[in-house]
Amino acid sequence: MDSTEEKKITTVVEVIDGGPLKITGNIVFQDIKRDITGQTGEMYLCRCGRSCNKPYCDDSHKR
Amino acid sequence: MEKDRKKFSGGRRYRNEDITVYWKPDACVHASYCYRELIEVFDPGRRPWVDMSGASTDRIIEVVNMCPTEALSWKWNDNERNLEVGPEHTNHIRFRRPELMGDEAEEPEAWEKPVSVRIMYDGPIIIKGDFILKYDGNTKEMRGGLISLCRCGASNKLPFCDGAHRKTGFEDI
Numbered sequence: 001m002d003s004t005e006e007k008k009i010t011t012v013v014e015v016i017d018g019g020p021l022k023i024t025g026n027i028v029f030q031d032i033k034r035d036i037t038g039q040t041g042e043m044y045l046c047r048c049g050r051s052c053n054k055p056y057c058d059d060s061h062k063r
Numbered sequence: 064m065e066k067d068r069k070k071f072s073g074g075r076r077y078r079n080e081d082i083t084v085y086w087k088p089d090a091c092v093h094a095s096y097c098y099r100e101l102i103e104v105f106d107p108g109r110r111p112w113v114d115m116s117g118a119s120t121d122r123i124i125e126v127v128n129m130c131p132t133e134a135l136s137w138k139w140n141d142n143e144r145n146l147e148v149g150p151e152h153t154n155h156i157r158f159r160r161p162e163l164m165g166d167e168a169e170e171p172e173a174w175e176k177p178v179s180v181r182i183m184y185d186g187p188i189i190i191k192g193d194f195i196l197k198y199d200g201n202t203k204e205m206r207g208g209l210i211s212l213c214r215c216g217a218s219n220k221l222p223f224c225d226g227a228h229r230k231t232g233f234e235d236i
Contacts, residue, residue: 007193009193009194009195009204009205009206011177011178011192011193011194011195012194012195012197013178013190013194013195013196013197013210014196014197014198015196015197015198015199015212015222017199021188021212021222023178023180023190025177025178025194026177026178027177027178027180028177028178028179028180029180029181029182030179030180030181030182031181031182032181032182032183032184033182033184033185033235034182039177043180045180045182045188045214046214047212047213047214047216047222048216049214049215049216049217049233050216054214054235054236055182055188055214055235
């Protein structure tokens with residue numbers, strides 16, 4: 001195998017139509033306002049602005 | 064006498080006695096660091112929006128370096144000093160995104176880096192790194208990518224941020 005071959009990308013950022021942002025893979029996360037940093041493998045982030053648990057989705061977009 | 068404010072290809076430049084700040088509006092992803100940190104210099108509601116007399120050179124450099132894209136960048140007016148500028152001093156593309164310069168190879172292990180997801184203060188989600196982006200039925204492979212996604216729901220460019228959070232007063236609570 002060619003050593004210069006590009007590595008397979010494993011992190012997926014998916015914009016769910018009418019729903020949150022789903023991110024899976026190797027994630028380093030930082031929330032500036034809440035001063036949170038961390039690493040995770042999966043997260044669902046609010047895109048509608050109405051979640052009561054920002055930055056995460058709490059299904060408020062359905063209401 | 065040179066004017067303090069001039070156009071250049073793709074943007075404008077603003078000078079004080081020490082440095083020139085370059086602004087490329089097309090590269091802006093509305094991360095909002097500049098005006099949240101230093102409204103005295105970077106005020107989007109004022110024309111011209113950059114006032115180089117609003118803070119010290121050191122402070123302006125500090126805030127320009129927070130810009131996650133090349134929308135804001137800076138150089139010393141004395142070219143000799145620019146030769147001493149290293150990656151620790153500047154956000155310039157040559158140091159942050161060498162692959163885009165074409166003449167310096169990216170280190171192989173760089174591809175192993177985790178994807179950075181940052182929730183901006185009352186602003187968008189900024190995602191940087193190598194990832195697959197899926198939206199509206201599209202699947203795009205992003206290598207060394209940088210995107211800014213709307214978090215307030217008011218953008219006219221959904222799913223991307225267009226700066227609407229500032230106009231609607233989106234508060235992250």
